[in-house]
Amino acid sequence: MKRFLSVLTALAMLTVSMAGCGGSTASSSSSEAAGSSSAAVVDSGKRLSDTDVAIDFWHHMEGTSAVALENTVNNFNETVGKEYGIVVTPSFQGTNTAEKLKTLAQAEDWGNFPDVCQVASAGIPVIAGYDLLVKPEDMYAAGENIIVPREDILDNAARTFTYMDELCALPFSNSAILLYYNKDLFQQAGIETPPATIAEMVDAINKLTVKNGDEVETYGLEVQVKRYQLLNFLGGMGEYNFLGDNEGGRTGLMTKTTIGEDGSLMKFLDEWEKVIATGGYKAIEDNINEEFAMGMTAMAIMSSARIAKVDELTGGALNYGTAALPTVSADDKGGVAVGGSGVVIFNKGDELRQTAAWIFQQYLAGEDAQYTFCTGSGYIPINRKLYESERMQTFLAENEPMQAAATSMQNSNPNVQEPFDMVTGEIDTIIDTEMQNFAQGQDKQTTHDNIVNQINSKLAEYVEVNS
Known part of the structure; x- marks a missing residue:
């Protein structure tokens, strides 16, 4: 029982x-x-x-x-x-x-x-x-x-x-999570290659954002940072990074998050603070597929599973590309988690x-x-x-946006994984809420502490009931 x-x-x-x-x-x-x-x-x-x-x-x-x-x-x-x-x-x-x-x-x-x-x-x-x-x-x-x-x-x-x-x-x-980018808008802004790091992405946002007075007409970047996005940014840090004890819950019950202890969360927030400061970052995904397809956002961070939807919305007419998720630091090598x-x-x-x-x-x-x-x-x-196989190589050659997805999948470290945190929905809500607050002016330390403490509280409640 x-x-x-x-x-x-x-x-x-x-x-x-x-x-x-x-x-x-x-x-x-x-x-x-x-x-x-x-x-x-x-x-x-x-x-x-x-x-x-x-x-x-x-x-x-x-x-x-x-x-x-x-x-x-x-x-x-x-x-x-x-x-x-x-x-x-x-x-x-x-x-x-x-x-x-x-x-x-x-x-x-x-x-x-x-x-x-x-x-x-x-x-x-x-x-x-x-x-x-x-x-x-x-x-x-x-x-x-x-x-x-x-x-x-x-x-x-x-x-x-x-x-x-x-x-x-x-x-x-x-x-695999990817960076989608509008090639035409990149060309107009004089950007030759997609950003490989968050720092490079900040520079690209500044060049890509179009404003009419205080109104943003074209956002440089759109992404709502929730559990899925954050675990990929943090998981790929260094060679790889676990987001909780017991290898993120894969060798035993995850009882706490380690992203506060190892400094990875604060390191990410240090960089993401610069994204927010650009003024060209849209932090809420209300219609991210459609807005990227219509050129309202120059870059978007989405799952590779959205490629078919973007193509469907545009009839294949949008000149866009995909690239690996920008890393927190230039020396990060872990890659992304399989979704x-x-x-x-x-x-x-x-x-x-x-x-x-x-x-x-x-x-x-x-x-x-x-x-x-x-x-x-x-x-x-x-x-x-x-x-x-020849058929897959031909398909990838003819479908450029899929190339980055396949490469990201194959090149990522097997240890970069979604945590088995057992309270997934509640952790998703915590991260979503605090990152929205961060985007709206909440200070970095409060954001960090709220994420860590609230996640640990939810995990402790689960462990108490199920240990």
């Missing part, structure tokens, strides 16, 4: 973060069914059964990403699925699949868990506590029905979905369905699925071999 309540508490606190271990105890029958991660052994090209094995797949994709996902699932059903006799039915479950799972967990309705589910990386330590979860770590160790080898997955993408040294999900819809979601599978007591789910889960991390989905959505491939 204590493990069950821990999961419910964590899920209640958890909000999916857009651009990273509770537990539950199922009913006795479900626990017995889920107690083993073994699956039916099949030969490649052989059907699992005389009749098709149907599995359900929950996802949270919308818009162009949903279309790309539907195409990916259709391709599976027509190729690998047909070969193995597997039929996958995708269904949109809202933007927070973890909330759907929580509802089922509260009712102890384990039978209605999906076979396969897309989950945001921040939810992994909670999902890891479900007895029904089948971990890829165990499936790879068993060595059965391997269609996508573990080594094909980029190391930093795999670590994103690793908790307590166990791979709990396979990466699927993943992204987005992975795919988990659940064992509901049917060996054939578990095998089918495992095959589909791997397919989504494979070359064909990653190519179909990523080229149609703006997400970044996480399959190492796909980058070596």
Whole structure:
């Protein structure tokens, strides 16, 4: 019961973060069914059964990403699925699949868990506590029905979905935070290359901002600094930087933030204070996609998953580029955290369905699925071999904004990760509120102390309930 309540508490606190271990105890029958991660052994090209094995797949994709996902699932059903006799039915479950799972967990309705589910990386330590979860770590160790080898997955993408040294999900819809910049406005301002550091970005903002009296007509930069943005700025400092103890919650429960102790937060605020002082910085994202697409902002910091949306808004007519997120200091080498979601599978007591789910889960991390989905959505491939293929190299050559995203993903240190902080939504609100106050004149020390103290307070409350 204590493990069950821990999961419910964590899920209640958890909000999916857009651009990273509770537990539950199922009913006795479900626990017995889920107690083993073994699956039916099949030969490649052989059907699992005389009749098709149907599995359900929950996802949270919308818009162009949903279309790309539907195409990916259709391709599976027509190729690998047909070969193995597997039929996958995708269904949109809202933007927070973890909330759907929580509802089922509260009712102890384990039978209605999906076979396969897309989950945001921040939810992994909670999902890891479900007895029904089948971990890829165990499936790879068993060595059965391997269609996508573990080594094909980029190391930093795999670590994103690793908790307590166990791979709990396979990466699927993943992204990297980027600097978007309007090439025409850069040319008009006499800027030849995108800024590589915050200091260089400050200089660019001053040149790019256009005012009519006191009114800003064109902002140099637009970004709302919340948890997602801050963790990337701080995580890439030095070789890499953890935002909390126990490697940011990946080797054990995160009990405190360390960004105050190691000086990283103050170092960032020192630089961001200069951004605010330009007068050409828009700190609230009310319509960031549209405003960048219309040339109302010369630079914007957004997830690579927005590339498809920007292209859709402009019909591909906007002359823009993307670049790596500017670093806090010139010598920072860590890179950025892998954002987005992975795919988990659940064992509901049917060996054939578990095998089918495992095959589909791997397919989504494979070359064909990653190519179909990523080229149609703006997400970044996480399959190492796909980058070596001619089709992917051609796509990147023809789609310049995706190049920086792919490079950022591949070159980032695997230790630069979103923290498993367990109170994600509350921490997001704290950082958002304090950074807005900072942009509106709150002093730097107060901003620093409020962020650190309030985060530590929320973490302490969680630890007290769940230790």
